[in-house]
Amino acid sequence: MGINPFTPAFGSMPRYMAGRNEIIDNIRKGIQNGPGDPNRATIFIGSRGSGKTVLLSGISSAVSEDGWVAVNVSANDGMLESIVEQAKLNASHLLPKQAAKRIAGIQAFGFGVSIESVPTEAPSWRVRMSNLLDVLGENGTGLLISVDEVDVKFQDMVTLVSVFQHFIRERREVALIMAGLPGKVLQLFQHDSISFIRRAFQHHLGSIGIQEVKLAMRKTIESSGRDISSDALDAAAHSTGGFPFLIQLIGYYAWQQSEGKKKITAADVSQAAVVAEEKMDQMIIDNTVKEISDGDMSFLLAMLPDEGESSIADIRQRLSISSASAAQYRLRLIKFGVIEPYGRGKVQFQMPLLKKYLLKRYGAEISRD
Numbered sequence: 001m002g003i004n005p006f007t008p009a010f011g012s013m014p015r016y017m018a019g020r021n022e023i024i025d026n027i028r029k030g031i032q033n034g035p036g037d038p039n040r041a042t043i044f045i046g047s048r049g050s051g052k053t054v055l056l057s058g059i060s061s062a063v064s065e066d067g068w069v070a071v072n073v074s075a076n077d078g079m080l081e082s083i084v085e086q087a088k089l090n091a092s093h094l095l096p097k098q099a100a101k102r103i104a105g106i107q108a109f110g111f112g113v114s115i116e117s118v119p120t121e122a123p124s125w126r127v128r129m130s131n132l133l134d135v136l137g138e139n140g141t142g143l144l145i146s147v148d149e150v151d152v153k154f155q156d157m158v159t160l161v162s163v164f165q166h167f168i169r170e171r172r173e174v175a176l177i178m179a180g181l182p183g184k185v186l187q188l189f190q191h192d193s194i195s196f197i198r199r200a201f202q203h204h205l206g207s208i209g210i211q212e213v214k215l216a217m218r219k220t221i222e223s224s225g226r227d228i229s230s231d232a233l234d235a236a237a238h239s240t241g242g243f244p245f246l247i248q249l250i251g252y253y254a255w256q257q258s259e260g261k262k263k264i265t266a267a268d269v270s271q272a273a274v275v276a277e278e279k280m281d282q283m284i285i286d287n288t289v290k291e292i293s294d295g296d297m298s299f300l301l302a303m304l305p306d307e308g309e310s311s312i313a314d315i316r317q318r319l320s321i322s323s324a325s326a327a328q329y330r331l332r333l334i335k336f337g338v339i340e341p342y343g344r345g346k347v348q349f350q351m352p353l354l355k356k357y358l359l360k361r362y363g364a365e366i367s368r369d
């Protein structure tokens with residue numbers, strides 16, 4: 001028996017994170033390096049299930065271990081308030097009562113003036129945060145703000161970024177780490193009043209190396225009291241295509257298949273891959289495909305006849321489009337995280353199982369054409 005150690009649920013911290021140690025380490029060191037370090041404004045861009053939320057949590061814990069105060073929010077209206085609340089809570093050991101009041105927005109008044117008798121306007125978020133950062137700075141520490149699911153439709157998102165820009169200029173001890181879907185990040189970058197954000201360090205979360213996937217899967221299994229044969233591990237890792245959500249899905253079902261046994265076999269893995277594919281279609285690919293415009297979809301469908309990579313010249317011919325339009329489709333789909341460049345003038349599918357999904361649904365139409 002034994003509890004299934006895999007975590008195919010969104011935002012769930014995996015027992016072993018595959019292949020993200022270097023990014024976490026670099027950002028951690030960058031943050032400690034001091035004001036002016038570019039890692040202090042970082043944005044992760046990745047498709048659904050590419051591990052954005054988990055990565056933000058990993059960075060948050062690493063930075064907290066270094067003594068910084070970390071707050072984690074998802075973009076929405078109300079997140080500015082939540083940042084203040086969490087910061088007060090997480091920094092309460094550093095905040096003397098007076099400082100807590102400053103941050104809460106209650107000003108310290110002179111003699112003879114009671115707080116109640118003075119109608120005050122709530123100080124702006126920038127003022128409250130500056131007070132908080134002053135106190136943290138006096139204590140030799142700083143603040144990490146992590147924002148998941150960035151979305152510029154929220155005014156709080158715009159305010160946060162523009163205020164953060166001032167904090168950077170003032171060389172305060174603060175860092176902003178964000179994550180979002182490619183389309184949402186693009187919209188954020190296109191927003192005129194916060195063009196500063198385009199200079200944030202950008203990390204595209206691509207696929208994780210097979211060796212690192214193998215290591216994480218093996219450790220997850222062995223630390224939970226089972227083994228996996230080496231051919232099964234090989235097959236499992238390859239079926240994930242290095243995609244984080246699939247690591248958990250395939251691991252989860254392989255564990256389930258081997259219930260009552262000590263060792264996971266290649267047969268367990270191949271059964272698991274079938275179930276995992278169905279779940280991946282429902283949970284990731286259906287949603288991703290819905291967000292792709294008709295034009296971009298025609299480009300993807302034009303890639304289907306190719307065995308491996310597709311040449312842009314072939315795609316142009318199949319669709320009868322100009323090289324300028326082909327270049328536009330190509331760039332948008334790359335930014336969306338569904339295809340990737342493959343040498344000069346070629347592209348290939350990046351999101352695992354997407355090609356198979358499209359073939360299942362549209363393959364018949366394509367071959368008739």
Ligand SMILES: Nc1ncnc2c1ncn2[C@@H]1O[C@H](COP(=O)(O)OP(=O)(O)OP(=O)(O)O)[C@@H](O)[C@H]1O
Nearest residue numbers: 008009010011018048049050051052053054244245
């Ligand atoms: N580095 C990793 N190694 C192994 N598993 C991972 C890794 N990163 C994430 N996962 C797993 O992948 C799944 C998706 O992770 P996460 O929720 O962070 O993705 P996401 O990019 O935030 O997705 P969404 O865009 O839908 O919010 C989870 O089941 C998580 O446990």
Ligand SMILES: [Mg+2]
Nearest residue numbers: 010011052053
């Ligand atoms: Mg997420």
